[in-house]
Amino acid sequence: TEPPRLFERTKGINGLEKIIVRDRKGRSFEVYLYGGQVTSWKNEKGEEMLVMSSKAIFDPPTPIRGGIPILFPQYSNTGPLPSHGFVRQRFWEIDANPPQIPSNSYYLSFVDLILRSSQEDMKIWPHKFEYRMRIAIGPVGELMLISRVKNTDVKPFNFTMALHPYFAVSDISEIQVEGMHNLDYLDQLKNRTRSTDHNKVITFKSQFDRIYLSTPDDIRIVDRKKKTTMVVHKEGQVDSVVWNPWEKKVVDLGVEDYRRFVTVESAAVEKPITVNPGQEWRGVLTMTVVPSK
Ligand SMILES: O=P(O)(O)OC[C@H]1O[C@H](O)[C@H](O)[C@@H](O)[C@@H]1O
Numbered sequence: 284t285e286p287p288r289l290f291e292r293t294k295g296i297n298g299l300e301k302i303i304v305r306d307r308k309g310r311s312f313e314v315y316l317y318g319g320q321v322t323s324w325k326n327e328k329g330e331e332m333l334v335m336s337s338k339a340i341f342d343p344p345t346p347i348r349g350g351i352p353i354l355f356p357q358y359s360n361t362g363p364l365p366s367h368g369f370v371r372q373r374f375w376e377i378d379a380n381p382p383q384i385p386s387n388s389y390y391l392s393f394v395d396l397i398l399r400s401s402q403e404d405m406k407i408w409p410h411k412f413e414y415r416m417r418i419a420i421g422p423v424g425e426l427m428l429i430s431r432v433k434n435t436d437v438k439p440f441n442f443t444m445a446l447h448p449y450f451a452v453s454d455i456s457e458i459q460v461e462g463m464h465n466l467d468y469l470d471q472l473k474n475r476t477r478s479t480d481h482n483k484v485i486t487f488k489s490q491f492d493r494i495y496l497s498t499p500d501d502i503r504i505v506d507r508k509k510k511t512t513m514v515v516h517k518e519g520q521v522d523s524v525v526w527n528p529w530e531k532k533v534v535d536l537g538v539e540d541y542r543r544f545v546t547v548e549s550a551a552v553e554k555p556i557t558v559n560p561g562q563e564w565r566g567v568l569t570m571t572v573v574p575s576k
Pocket residue numbers: 346359366367447471492493524525526546
């Protein structure tokens with residue numbers, strides 16, 4: 284029999300190109316070149332860790348609802364650009380010759396993507412950049428996203444960003460998010476008013492949309508029903524956004540879909556990141572599933 288193909292480039296929904304990467308234990312992820320967006324991540328049992336909206340639209344320039352959108356160079360409507368920037372609506376390419384990433388050599392199953400600013404993009408954001416994204420499955424099945432943003436221009440630029448995973452949960456009412464105790468947050472349901480969260484854990488009973496500031500590097504999504512915890516680890520991004528729309532209408536989200544996901548986003552919002560000409564910013568997001576009570 285043939286050995287499993289660990290890397291496959293194929294056509295996904297509506298003929299949009301996608302990459303499927305597998306490891307030798309049968310774990311896998313899929314990423315669309317449109318948006319450079321991860322749309323699936325499965326463990327060795329074939330269980331899906333991410334959620335795709337039942338009404339997701341795969342029709343550029345509509346952003347894909349689900350998986351892990353890349354939000355750059357502007358988080359939400361915090362500046363003059365379209366909300367969440369524009370790279371989730373661009374066609375990324377495979378980066379055949381990525382500069383080496385130190386300390387990541389034991390990851391065998393990965394893909395490298397790149398997006399370079401175009402003349403069109405320069406009209407709305409006048410900065411030349413290269414955004415490289417390595418997506419990898421690690422030794423314990425963790426999914427790792429390494430972002431590298433290089434300033435290929437002659438003047439410095441600033442950006443805000445977020446990586447926006449729609450994490451699969453058994454039931455939004457049954458989970459809790461841990462790690463935000465006594466942290467400040469901006470409540471996006473109250474014009475980004477600043478408050479402090481004195482609750483030990485976050486639970487969900489209604490619409491929730493907060494930017495937590497200067498969060499710990501590890502945030503945990505504890506799912507009692509599944510008996511698993513998703514450990515969301517970040518480097519190079521100080522903030523975390525937690526979102527669930529509850530019954531608020533989102534056009535490309537099925538009515539019951541909110542019950543099945545929560546987003547815990549690694550983000551840089553409050554303090555924009557500055558990159559000088561020739562320099563590179565690097566950010567890491569690692570998601571690991573561990574057993575729990
Ligand atoms: O609808 P989108 O542009 O994809 O944004 C989806 C959501 O992203 C983030 O999580 C924000 O905190 C929310 O305010 C926003 O609704």
